[in-house]
Amino acid sequence: MNTQANWGIHTLVKELRDIRVQSLETRERLNKPPKLPSRKKLTQILEGLSGALFPNRLGRPDLRDEVIDYFVGNTLDTALRDLHEQIHRELHFMAEQKNVVQLTEYDAKTIVRKFAAQLPRIRKLLDTDIQAAYQGDPAARTPDETLVCYPGINAMIHQRIAHVLYQLGVPLTARMITELAHSSTGIDIHPGAEIGESFFIDHGTGVVIGETTVIGNRVRLYQAVTLGAKRFEQADDGSLVKGNARHPIVEDDVVIYAGATILGRITIGRGSVIGGNVWLTHSVPPESNITQALLRSELIP
Numbered sequence: 001m002n003t004q005a006n007w008g009i010h011t012l013v014k015e016l017r018d019i020r021v022q023s024l025e026t027r028e029r030l031n032k033p034p035k036l037p038s039r040k041k042l043t044q045i046l047e048g049l050s051g052a053l054f055p056n057r058l059g060r061p062d063l064r065d066e067v068i069d070y071f072v073g074n075t076l077d078t079a080l081r082d083l084h085e086q087i088h089r090e091l092h093f094m095a096e097q098k099n100v101v102q103l104t105e106y107d108a109k110t111i112v113r114k115f116a117a118q119l120p121r122i123r124k125l126l127d128t129d130i131q132a133a134y135q136g137d138p139a140a141r142t143p144d145e146t147l148v149c150y151p152g153i154n155a156m157i158h159q160r161i162a163h164v165l166y167q168l169g170v171p172l173t174a175r176m177i178t179e180l181a182h183s184s185t186g187i188d189i190h191p192g193a194e195i196g197e198s199f200f201i202d203h204g205t206g207v208v209i210g211e212t213t214v215i216g217n218r219v220r221l222y223q224a225v226t227l228g229a230k231r232f233e234q235a236d237d238g239s240l241v242k243g244n245a246r247h248p249i250v251e252d253d254v255v256i257y258a259g260a261t262i263l264g265r266i267t268i269g270r271g272s273v274i275g276g277n278v279w280l281t282h283s284v285p286p287e288s289n290i291t292q293a294l295l296r297s298e299l300i301p
Contacts, residue, residue, distance in 0.1 A: 037172060111165075155185050155204065219254050255274070
């Protein structure tokens, strides 16, 4: 039985088309806009790349030792071909936005080749993150447990892949990749953030790390930590200034406990400990121990 008329489909289609055309006219894009990267396809690409990086744990469950290399090669070939298509879409979209002619096909291939060459380095960095999670959490029984269970490791797989793509000039694809992890883990890390080795996010829910954040080696964060901007500079026309350094620098061997909020381009010195629920907007020297009580005492004359 055809119930389409009962839902008013024809009217809805017309109204939605009119709104869509009006939106395109508002943005001066009467021609059909180019396709954007696909969130669904990027999800599949990340599953493939994760499986190729960690075939025994994130690959196929029935893998035998003698076919692992074949699996990795075949999976990488598929993932990189699909990634090329998504990057091509972004480059074509950006060229159209800027009204410039760009050799998007050649550029997309070049970016994917450079990205692929970084995969061994990404795997080595992730190994340090996995080991940091295992050593930093007494509840972890094996490093493998942190890889397959911990949201912080999941988020870092996405971020380390996305960061390379961000550096190679495809920020939209990179941002979509980190937002996939944000959706599934509650951990929001911008792909532009620079993060050293042996990085551990314990629990993770509510962690926010901004675009220009710089994090050293062996840093540990707990849930609901924010490394954010204190203020947003505006241009003369009132628009926000893009790309300026506005997030914290966290040096090596820093621990930041749950709920801490650290804002602005300030430096947290090496070896410092930032206590839970601290609100911090000024730099602190190395080996500092910052607590709410200490900050309150600074405000009392």
